[in-house]
Amino acid sequence: MVDRRDIGSWLEGPRARTSAPGEYHGQRLGMPLSGPGSIAHFGRRLVGVVIDWLLCLLIANALWGVGWQETGGRSFIPLAVFAVENLLLVGTLGTTIGHRVVGIQVRNVAGGRAHLLQVVVRTVLLCLAIPALIWDRDGRGMHDRVANTVIVNVR
Template sequence: MVDRRDIGSWLEGPGSRSGASSAYPGERLGMPRDGAGSMGRFGRRLVGVVLDWSACQLIAFAFFGVPLPFAGVATGRDTAVLLAIFALENLLLVGTLGSTLGHRVVGLRVQATDGRLPRPFQSLVRTVLLCLFLPAMFWDKDGRGLHDKAAGTVIVRT
């Protein structure tokens, strides 16, 4: 009989069938355990995205009249404007600087798995999947979300 452990998960990547576990997130990717260059952990990433989303809400309020949370009822158009601003922020800043405003504040950056800045196509794939939200909710043993795995990127500490 085939067991789930025999199949592994597509999120677990290479080594999932062998049962080889890593001592810390990022070890399989050749990253250090702690300090600069180590995997960005969930707490920092969550604070970073909350800061980014808040900044985008303020921009949408100031320039497009989108109501702030709990200050009015947002329409479908308002949500689309807010998501477009969030996507533009991620696409431009990750593609050019390697980090969004929120990433910069919490000491994170996005890089390709080879250590360089994400290429434009990687930034585009990552942004589109991030805006779909659901891919960001699933991650592997290293803490990489589906949006980062598909784009070939990783979030590391600075």
């Protein structure tokens, strides 16, 4: 029988079955259980990316007249705006507008801000979408794992 523990809450994301009892996201990386510096949960990350995506759609519509249901070659303009937003803001501030609203930040796993190469790799994989949907035991998407970054709470 499949129950809630097997699939997890939609706000927390699925839990890996290989984690030991009492283990939490980020423990293996030396992150605290909660508070600033702890791994951001799925719900916060989802709200942040939705805010960013809506802003990118608005910008694409305002500057290039790309509609909400655009098809053809112009349908990738919002994705390009999203990529530029991530490259510029995460590369300089460590956070996008959506991240800042929900109180999360992208950091290097070793500590401190992510380096430019990490931001580029992370952004390219994030724009492919599928890597962001594959998570490890620490709750990091494949795009963060490959780039050696982590999204943490700042408040």
